[in-house]
Amino acid sequence: xxxxRGNGDKRKRILDAAVVEIARRGYYNTTVAMIARRxxxxxxxxxxYFENKDAILFALFDRAMSRFIEKGxxxxxxxxxAEHKLRRIIELHLELxxxxxxxxxxxxxxxxxxxxxxxQLSRNQVRDYLGIIADVVAQGQAEGAFTPEAEPLLAAKAxxxxxxxxxxxxxxxxxxxxxxxxxxxxxxxxxxxxxxxA
Amino acid sequence: xxxxRGNGDKRKRILDAAVVEIARRGYYNTTVAMIARRxxxxxxxxxxYFENKDAILFALFDRAMSRFIEKGxxxxxxxxxAEHKLRRIIELHLELxxxxxxxxxxxxxxxxxxxxxxxQLSRNQVRDYLGIIADVVAQGQAEGAFTPEAEPLLAAKAxxxxxxxxxxxxxxxxxxxxxxxxxxxxxxxxxxxxxxxA
Amino acid sequence: xxxxRGNGDKRKRILDAAVVEIARRGYYNTTVAMIARRxxxxxxxxxxYFENKDAILFALFDRAMSRFIEKGxxxxxxxxxAEHKLRRIIELHLELxxxxxxxxxxxxxxxxxxxxxxxQLSRNQVRDYLGIIADVVAQGQAEGAFTPEAEPLLAAKAxxxxxxxxxxxxxxxxxxxxxxxxxxxxxxxxxxxxxxxA
Amino acid sequence: xxxxRGNGDKRKRILDAAVVEIARRGYYNTTVAMIARRxxxxxxxxxxYFENKDAILFALFDRAMSRFIEKGxxxxxxxxxAEHKLRRIIELHLELxxxxxxxxxxxxxxxxxxxxxxxQLSRNQVRDYLGIIADVVAQGQAEGAFTPEAEPLLAAKAxxxxxxxxxxxxxxxxxxxxxxxxxxxxxxxxxxxxxxxA
DNA sequence: GATGAATGAGAGTTCATTCAT
DNA sequence: GATGAATGAACTCTCATTCAT
Numbered sequence: 001x002x003x004x005r006g007n008g009d010k011r012k013r014i015l016d017a018a019v020v021e022i023a024r025r026g027y028y029n030t031t032v033a034m035i036a037r038r039x040x041x042x043x044x045x046x047x048x049y050f051e052n053k054d055a056i057l058f059a060l061f062d063r064a065m066s067r068f069i070e071k072g073x074x075x076x077x078x079x080x081x082a083e084h085k086l087r088r089i090i091e092l093h094l095e096l097x098x099x100x101x102x103x104x105x106x107x108x109x110x111x112x113x114x115x116x117x118x119x120q121l122s123r124n125q126v127r128d129y130l131g132i133i134a135d136v137v138a139q140g141q142a143e144g145a146f147t148p149e150a151e152p153l154l155a156a157k158a159x160x161x162x163x164x165x166x167x168x169x170x171x172x173x174x175x176x177x178x179x180x181x182x183x184x185x186x187x188x189x190x191x192x193x194x195x196x197x198a
Numbered sequence: 199x200x201x202x203r204g205n206g207d208k209r210k211r212i213l214d215a216a217v218v219e220i221a222r223r224g225y226y227n228t229t230v231a232m233i234a235r236r237x238x239x240x241x242x243x244x245x246x247y248f249e250n251k252d253a254i255l256f257a258l259f260d261r262a263m264s265r266f267i268e269k270g271x272x273x274x275x276x277x278x279x280a281e282h283k284l285r286r287i288i289e290l291h292l293e294l295x296x297x298x299x300x301x302x303x304x305x306x307x308x309x310x311x312x313x314x315x316x317x318q319l320s321r322n323q324v325r326d327y328l329g330i331i332a333d334v335v336a337q338g339q340a341e342g343a344f345t346p347e348a349e350p351l352l353a354a355k356a357x358x359x360x361x362x363x364x365x366x367x368x369x370x371x372x373x374x375x376x377x378x379x380x381x382x383x384x385x386x387x388x389x390x391x392x393x394x395x396a
Numbered sequence: 397x398x399x400x401r402g403n404g405d406k407r408k409r410i411l412d413a414a415v416v417e418i419a420r421r422g423y424y425n426t427t428v429a430m431i432a433r434r435x436x437x438x439x440x441x442x443x444x445y446f447e448n449k450d451a452i453l454f455a456l457f458d459r460a461m462s463r464f465i466e467k468g469x470x471x472x473x474x475x476x477x478a479e480h481k482l483r484r485i486i487e488l489h490l491e492l493x494x495x496x497x498x499x500x501x502x503x504x505x506x507x508x509x510x511x512x513x514x515x516q517l518s519r520n521q522v523r524d525y526l527g528i529i530a531d532v533v534a535q536g537q538a539e540g541a542f543t544p545e546a547e548p549l550l551a552a553k554a555x556x557x558x559x560x561x562x563x564x565x566x567x568x569x570x571x572x573x574x575x576x577x578x579x580x581x582x583x584x585x586x587x588x589x590x591x592x593x594a
Numbered sequence: 595x596x597x598x599r600g601n602g603d604k605r606k607r608i609l610d611a612a613v614v615e616i617a618r619r620g621y622y623n624t625t626v627a628m629i630a631r632r633x634x635x636x637x638x639x640x641x642x643y644f645e646n647k648d649a650i651l652f653a654l655f656d657r658a659m660s661r662f663i664e665k666g667x668x669x670x671x672x673x674x675x676a677e678h679k680l681r682r683i684i685e686l687h688l689e690l691x692x693x694x695x696x697x698x699x700x701x702x703x704x705x706x707x708x709x710x711x712x713x714q715l716s717r718n719q720v721r722d723y724l725g726i727i728a729d730v731v732a733q734g735q736a737e738g739a740f741t742p743e744a745e746p747l748l749a750a751k752a753x754x755x756x757x758x759x760x761x762x763x764x765x766x767x768x769x770x771x772x773x774x775x776x777x778x779x780x781x782x783x784x785x786x787x788x789x790x791x792a
Numbered sequence: 793g794a795t796g797a798a799t800g801a802g803a804g805t806t807c808a809t810t811c812a813t
Numbered sequence: 814g815a816t817g818a819a820t821g822a823a824c825t826c827t828c829a830t831t832c833a834t
Contacts, residue, residue, distance in 0.1 A: 028226040113311040165359025193391025424622040509707040557759025589787025
């Protein structure tokens with residue numbers, strides 16, 4: 001009965017161990033043996049659950065991005081106005097990244113690095129995420145709340161860039177501030193820009 | 199004189215070779231031998247100019263960021279108004295990144311990765327760059343052109359994030375568009391934000 | 397009764413699977429898991445029937461050589477003259493080897509390899525086979541049909557060598573000829589030698 | 595000056611070490627580290643001279659077969675009659691194989707094994723050798739010394755089979771007899787066959 | 793008896809670095 | 814200064830074997 005848990009459990013334990021180790025040392029400086037030791041399994045066991053070392057990293061991305069998109073879908077009501085939705089996205093993004101520093105290091109630092117050299121597998125999910133933001137921008141333009149001059153996808157990338165930089169900055173500066181605390185100010189900048197309004 | 203140039207020449211050739219190889223394969227998948235071969239020197243010669251493999255990467259960052267800041271200083275007149283300065287920074291950033299795709303890959307992809315795992319050496323220069331942008335923001339607020347609500351360093355990070363994402367997106371999508379062509383639209387977003395002006 | 401058959405059945409299925417896999421890939425490139433999969437049993441089940449991987453190979457040789465000697469005994473009447481017996485042996489050898497290419501590969505290629513490195517277990521049976529041929533040679537000499545100069549065991553080895561090379565050649569050249577078709581010519585050579593008779 | 599020797603020397607030392615180790619344990623039970631240790635070089639050095647472990651085995655075959663064919667060419671005068679030539683081939687074959695037991699083990703046991711599973715690379719040289727014997731058979735038929743009934747290539751294979759079996763038998767029986775001592779008797783069998791002459 | 797997930801020793805191979813020339 | 818052959822530690826991955834179920 002509980003046996004079924006054993007399987008999922010072990011895969012999860014390997015991924016959890018991988019997050020910690022890779023966040024701490026980077027993908028290339030983390031050995032499979034390190035992950036195995038932290039997960040409490042034998043080296044060979046890793047290969048029962050993942051085809052090779054790369055596959056662990058991909059699985060990590062998958063899991064992280066899925067959680068991201070899923071939480072976004074669950075916590076942003078469809079019927080909300082675009083500005084509220086955008087504010088919510090900004091809050092959620094910073095919240096989720098801020099929740100698990102190790103995972104954040106991986107998505108901000110390793111993901112970026114690997115996207116380019118390990119194929120495009122994971123870029124698709126970033127694209128999905130950008131698509132969600134772009135939809136909100138388009139909605140805002142339809143509502144007459146957002147400037148019609150902005151190309152939605154370009155705006156989405158800009159927004160993502162701001163959020164991403166906040167996250168990266170938070171990781172690289174090892175201070176102990178809460179990432180979410182910036183949400184209000186960031187939302188102000190994104191919505192209002194930097195130029196003084198007449 | 200010629201001797202010194204010969205010397206500097208070899209160091210430069212190694213760095214130039216490193217840019218190409220590392221951009222193509224990533225730092226960890228590039229061997230010292232590959233760099234040596236492209237530079238046209240013996241493997242051992244590398245170690246006459248660099249203490250170890252990591253040192254090559256650091257030198258690469260140094261050179262790239264120095265060029266960046268230097269060009270910025272040279273091409274943005276001090277007496278310009280803040281908005282013009284900011285527009286010029288945006289143009290220059292996209293221009294410079296767009297000029298050398300190999301170098302761009304390294305600064306966008308490898309730099310970020312290394313910042314975290316190889317110590318703070320290079321982070322300082324990013325900080326310098328953010329400082330320059332922050333100064334322009336502060337200048338704009340003093341001039342009454344920019345919103346006084348924005349904390350200059352935070353705004354600088356947001357601006358950097360937008361530019362950085364544009365650059366990263368340009369690299370990851372292997373399309374043949376010119377990166378500079380986005381400058382106008384990006385400047386619009388950064389200055390005016392996304393919310394429709396009254 | 398059915399239980400016993402079920403048992404023998406599983407052992408047989410494992411050996412049959414082993415023949416195919418080992419013939420295809422060689423002993424060292426065949427994993428126990430491959431054999432188990434083809435046999436339709438679990439990996440662990442193999443070890444209920446064989447002490448270890450080597451034991452499978454030994455059992456294979458045993459089975460093959462037993463069939464060989466057994467068929468020889470059954471199909472070569474004791475009262476036959478030596479020359480007829482020898483012709484029959486030549487035919488039978490080529491026939492049997494030619495019947496099952498997979499098994500032939502194992503006896504020609506793997507057996508030889510293992511004879512040397514896995515102990516003498518199987519060499520005994522080759523010796524038995526050589527003994528049978530040597531007896532026929534001696535019988536021929538007693539009958540006055542074969543040359544008395546030839547030392548029977550040496551002659552037996554020479555005969556075996558010819559047959560063995562024919563078999564090996566047939567396996568290594570992947571042509572689709574029938575091995576038995578060479579029997580007549582081979583018998584001629586063995587009996588008459590290569591020198592023209594006066 | 596002597597430096598040039600260093601290179602050829604090292605490659606030779608590796609091959610010599612490989613012969614001993616592989617003959618003793620078989621190819622698959624010999625590790626690269628074992629060969630390196632016996633050769634007195636570091637593990638990694640092996641890979642400066644050979645692409646991978648397989649390449650060592652191939653090089654061994656090449657060297658062995660080249661020596662074989664070369665010695666054959668050097669020591670068998672073209673103008674000899676076919677029977678003398680054939681006797682000389684038989685002597686030389688047994689002599690050469692008998693000279694270096696380790697090498698013999700490899701050619702008789704490992705060659706055979708690998709021919710089938712590692713591609714056909716080396717089979718070509720066996721074919722060359724068979725061709726040489728076949729030519730002698732054809733010469734003998736032209737001279738009217740050998741029976742015209744025998745197809746030369748088939749006869750060559752039969753002869754090779756006899757020689758090969760003698761060699762294999764000599765290796766597998768660990769007795770201390772000299773292999774060459776059988777040459778006379780073997781030649782008699784090959785030339786005269788087993789049937790008593792009228 | 794049968795299973796197959798788990799083990800962990802051990803394999804081949806790579807590559808940053810050194811140093812005799 | 815320049816070379817590049819040599820090093821050997823360290824990596825990823827495989828697979829015969831075990832044992833709890």
